[in-house]
Amino acid sequence: MAYAEKRGKSWRVRYQLPNGKYDSESGFETKQDALDWGRAQETDVQRKVFVNPSDGRKLFGEWVDEWRQVMDVGEMTQQTYGSRLNAVILPKWERTPIGDITSMSYRAWQAQLKAQYKKNYVDAIEGLMRMLLDDAVDEKLIPFNPMPAGSKRKRGRHVAVDTGDEYVWPTPRQARLLAENARLLRGDQWAVMILTVAYTGLRMGEVSGLRRDQLNLLGLEYGKSLRVQWQGQWLTEPAKHTVSKGETLETIAALRHADPKRAEDVAAANEIEVGAKLRAGQKLRLAKGFTLLPPKYSSYRTLILPPFLGDLLSELLAANSHDYLVFPSQRGKPLRVDDQFYGRFWHPAIRGQDEEPSRRGRPEQAALPAVEGLADMVPHGLRHGHKVWLDGQGHPRVAVEERMGHKLQGVEGTYSHTSPEMELGIARGLQEAWEKSLTDEVDQTAEWRERRSS
Structure with a gap:
């Protein structure tokens, strides 16, 4: 009382x-x-x-430490959350009592974020912050989430919202021209990589993690397929692996790092010998660095390939010397989409470059024309283009979303299913798109074929 x-x-x-x-x-x-x-x-x-008022005196940084201990997410999500917390959220709020975070103080910080970062990144930061504060409400540290609701009417002047399409995506002809530039810049593998993304809709992580054993390139004209089984990611913290019967450190390193020589790194991470006997069900820490993880949202899927792409991939595997990966880097290492990838490959391929002679140890640089209309496209734009092409061809939505690695929600997702005929129809539509792209400009078609034969 x-x-x-x-x-x-x-x-x-x-x-x-x-x-x-x-x-x-x-x-x-x-x-x-x-x-x-x-x-x-x-x-x-x-x-x-x-809600005990004294609980609101807990520092936000202390709450984040507790939250991280019980966070149950995949390795890539864990790394992403950690990066956003350490780079943006904690520098602002770490020493603030969680109960002292008010709507006004949050709005002031939000304005700073919008002035400093792009919208997508700000949205991601706010999404993580909302999750942290919602969980704090559930734990009764604070009575309510101080972040303003997105639908709540706000005071102040009206701010126009840009509703334009954020992504630049290519037509089939533009994708072909980009592939031609990629071939001149770095060789056949890079042209095939561009076309693979454009005609399968793979995410770039799925491209870098595509293993040779995921390709089925034998069979009839429309019998060739690609299995999305992994995504390749560069991790700053070790991922986990559950040992299957008969596995060794070498086979695990070959499977998850695409390099059996990294068995020594896995052994060091677990403080065991390379030749140690493993038991089924044993939990291991993998090494840091390039790691093959399950695809995003566990979107495992098998894609029927249009015949032209199956042929290109068959030729590539015959010429590619990497034992595991379909698209390694120039030096035979796992592909990394970093500043070097953009500066030395992507930007020259879409924006063109001037011819430069060889000098001071630098190889000569071939002149490349810019692909008109794609100057601001990012690699993910190829995936967007794939979706646009399929929608434009009128394929059933369930088949399109399944090919993209998405799951339909609600009643449609429960009762809609993709038939083999739907998958075959998509492959035929993509083959027609490729053949049409070759006839859009006859002179460039001849040039493409001449380049492939040279």
């Missing part, structure tokens, strides 16, 4: 907590104010909605 005590010129109230113990709050001007406040807390205790 709440009761009030005189303390100097003010009043203190003591009230009962859910565990039966008493807590107190000071600074009330009158006895009645103190009693009203204390009785309100005890009413919340009875209604099981009580």
